[in-house]
Amino acid sequence: MTIRFAALELRRLYRNSGIELEVRRMEADDDDKHPGTIYLMLEEQYQASPFSQTPLSLKNDGFAVLDKGEEIWIIGKDERSVLYGVYHVCQKKLGYSWVHFDEKKENRKEKDVSCVQQPLFPRRGNIIETIDDPIYINQLIDWGAKNGLNEYFFTFFLWDKVKKHIEGELVKRSMNVTLGGHSLAFLLDENKNQATHFLKDPVSQETVMKRIYEICSESPIVTRVSLWPEDVGIHQDDYAAFMPGYITFTEKLKSALKDLDVEVEHIVYNAGLEWNMLERSEGTEVSQDVDVLYAYWGRDYSHSIHSGREEQSRATDSLLDWKAETAKRGRSFTVLEYYSDHFMLSELFPPLFNRIREDVEAYKKLGVDGLLNLIVPCHIKRYDSDITSGYPWKWIQQINNYMYAGLSWGKDYEDLVNSYVSTFGKEKDPYRSILIDLERILSAHTFWNVPLFPARVVDPEKVSGIEEREKVTPYLDEVLDFLEKRTPTVRKELLALQTKDNFASFTPEEMLQFYFHYVKEAVRKCKREWQEQGVDVHGL
Template identity: 25%
Template structure:
C-alpha cells in the first residue's frame, strides 16, 4: 500500500511538473530582426537654428531632429548657429530655455514660459514659419526635440535599436503650443546584469529618446563600460547613478580588516570580513569618505553615488548595533558618509538603500537633504498586480513608502518590473501594473524610480512594461491601452492586434484559476503545483492545452500577415521586430 501510494504521489508530482513545464514554455517569445524602410526624398529645405556656442547636447538634438525629418519627409535640413540664413522656411529654433542665449524669436517664448517649466520640461510653439523647441536644463533641448517628433511627427522608440518614423507627405506646423513637465525628477533603469558596451549604447539611446534621464550601475560594471560609452551618455545628458552595493569597492575588507577588525560586523561572536560593516562604529567613516571622494573626483559625470551596504544579511551583532533600531543604525552611518562627501562635493547626491529588514522607516534618525533613500519593494509585494491591490504585502509596502516620503526631502523607488528572478524568466507583459503604480506613486509624492533589469540583453521579455514605464514616468495620465497600442503598432504594423492578443493571452495565463486549485501565477512562480490531484490529471491537461491554444492562435494570425508587415515597413524608416517563429 505504501509503495502504491508513493508511486501515485510521484505520478501526480510528475504530472504537475510536466504541466508546469508546458506552462513555462508557453509564455516565451523570441528576439526580433530589423527591417528598414526608404522614405524617399523631397526637395524642401528647412533650417534648424541653435543658440550661438551651442552645447554638445543641443548639437545632438539638432542632428536628431534633422535626421528624423529627413527620414519622414525627405526634407533637407541645414543646421545654423545664432540666426537663420536666407529665406528657407520653416525655421526650427532648438535650445535650452535660457532667454539670454537665444535669438529674439525663441527668447520671447522662453521668457513667457520660464515659470511653467521644471527641470527637463519642454515648451513647443509653431506658427507655420517658425517652430520653437525649448527645454529646461542641460537635457531640455533634446527632450523638446523628441517630444516634437513623438507628438507631431508620430515617431516611436519602443525598444533599444527599434525606431518607428512614419513616412509623411506634409507636416502641420501651425497652431502648436505645448508645455509639458515630467512627473518624476528621477527616471531611470538599474542595470544589474552583464551588458556589452554595444548593447548598453543602445539602451542609452533608448533612454534619451524616451526622455528618461538616468541609469544605475555597479562600479565595476561602469568602469568596464565607461571608456566606450561615456561620449554617448554625455551627448544625451544622462545622469549616472553609480555604486549600488558599493561597500566592497569603497571600503574593501582585504585592505582594512587586518588592521581594524572592529570596523567590520560581529557575527556569532567573531569579527568577520565577509558580510557587513559595524555600522554603529563611525571611526571608519573618514577613510570611507576619502575613498568615495577620491573616486568621484575622477568621474565628474556621476551625479549620484550609491552608498548601499553589502547585499544580503550578515549585519553586526555587537551591543551598540543591537541597541539601536536597525534602520536608524545604518542610516546614521550613511548620513555621516553623505555629510563627508558634501564637504568636498556639495552638489553630489548620495543614495541610501531601504532594503530587506531595514525597509522599516527610522524611529529617530532623519536622512540629510543630500541623501536620497530608495525604497526597495523586493519580494514582499506582488509584482504581477498593482501596488494598490491587497495582495502579498502590498499594504505594508505602501505604508512604509509613505512614511519614508514624509521623512525625506526626496525618495525614490527601486522597482522590480524587470527582475527575471521574480518574473521567472517568463514573458508576462505588465503595462497595466506599471501605469497604475506610477499614478499611485505620483500622488504619494515619490521623486522617481530606478527599474531593475537583470538581463538587459534579453530586453524583449520585459519590453512592453519598460516602454510603459518610460511613457508613464513622464506622464502618469497615459492609459495602459494607449501604451499597448503604441508599443505593438510601432513594432508589428498590421500584425499589431494579433501580437497584442498574444501578449494578453500570456498575461491571462497568470490569473487563470486551474482545475488543481492554483492560479497560473502560483504554478509558474513555484515551478510546480502546490498540490496535484491525479484524478484530475486529464481535465488539467485539457485546461492547460486550451490556454496554450489561446496563446498560440494569435501567432498564427500574425504570421499570416508577415507580408503585410514587410509592406508597411517600406513606408516607415527604422526597424520592426520580426514575428515569432513557429512553435513560439
C-alpha cells in the first residue's frame, strides 16, 4: 500500500512541476529499459534484478537513489523508506521543501541525485498525549513522512478519540504507532484510585492487560506499548518496590501480547521530580524482555547533557547506567525529549537549534537507539486568555520539531538552518542571527523549572519567596531588552487578523513576527506579575 502511495505522490509532485512521469514498480523478470521512467522497488527486488551492479546493504528506513539520467531507481529497505526516497528525489530534482506544513517549491534542479541515506536513529517520532485535533495530527503525520519521522506515540485515551480519523493516514505511510503514556485511569474506566494502587492490585493488572490486547488486536499498525505509571511521585515507603514491580508488570504485558507483533517498553521518569523513579536502585534489575524509555523532566535547556551541573550530571549518570544495562540485555533504549513541550518551555518558548544538534551528537555517541520529541500545547490559565488564546503554538513548536526531525535523521545542521530561514525571504540572514541569539537568552528560563516546581517562570502567582523574585526579574529585563532591540514589530492590521490556528493564511516571515510579538507580551506580563507578587509578599 505504501509503495502505491509513494508512486501517487511522485506523479503528483512531478505533475505539479509540469512533468508527466511514468512510474513503474520493478518486477524480477523486467530487464527492459524505459527511458524517462522512475522505478520504485525494495532492496531485495533490486538485488535480484538484472540492473543490480553493486550490492546494497541498507539499514531499516534506509534508501538508495540511482540516477542514470533517463532513468532513476528509488530503492528502499522497506515500503516506508521508498516513500522517503520519493520525497528526497522531489526535493533535489524539483526544488520541493516541507519546512512548514505547506508545500513550497523553488526553481532549482540537481542533475544527479544519486545517494545512499540511512537514518541516524532507528526510532524517530512525535509523542502526542492530549491534542484532540485530528486535522492537526494528520498534518503532523504527512509532514513527518516528508521529514523522515517513522513513529507517532499516542495515549490510549487520545487514540480512542482520534483513531477513526487518522489511522488511514498512518497506514498509508507505514508509520509505526506506539500506544501508552499516562493512560491507566482510562484503561481502568476512570477509576483513579485503582490507577494509583495499580502495582499492588493483580486484578487491575489483568483488566489492563486484557484491554490493551483488545485495542492492539483491532489495530495492526500498533507496534509498541509504552504504558506509564500515574504522573505523580511515589511515597518513600514504596521506593524499593516501585520500579521492580513496574518492570515485572511490563514483562507480564509483553507475555500477554505474544500473539501480536507488538513490543513493550517501560519508562524511567522522575515524576514529581522524584529521583527514585529515575535512578536505578541496587535492587532493580533491567529486563531481558522489555525496552526502556528514558525521560528526565526539569532539564535546563541552556546547557548540554554533559555540562557538569549538579542535577544534570546526576540525570546523565542515570541515563548512562540504564543504557549500559539495557545494552547488555540486547534491549532498545530511547530518550524522550521536550523540544516541543509548551508546558515545560512555556509561552517563553525558545528556539533550540544548537541544543538539539548537541543532543543528537551526544546521544548518538552514547549508542542511544531512539529519540522522541514530545509535543504539548500552550497551557491556558483561566485568567490569562488575552495572550495564550491567540498564541499560535502549533506553528511555533515546529521551530524545534523541524530541527529535531532533520537532525535525528542525520541531515546537516547548516543545511537545515539554511532551509528554515530561507522561508523568511530576503531578511533570512538577520532572522537567523536573531533566532540563534534568542536561543541562548530565552532557553535560560528553563533553569527555574526545578527550583520553582511545580511552578514555572510564567507562574509567579504560585511562588511566595522573595529570593526567587529578586533573581527572576533581572533575567526577564535582559530578555525584554533583547526582544525590544533586536526583533521587528508586527503590524497591527496583521495582528488583528491572526488567530492561534490560521497560520496558513500568513507568510512564514509574518508568523515569525507573531512569535516575537507573543514572546514579548508574555515577558512583559510575566515581569509585571513578578513585581506585583513582590508587593504582595512584602505586605504579608
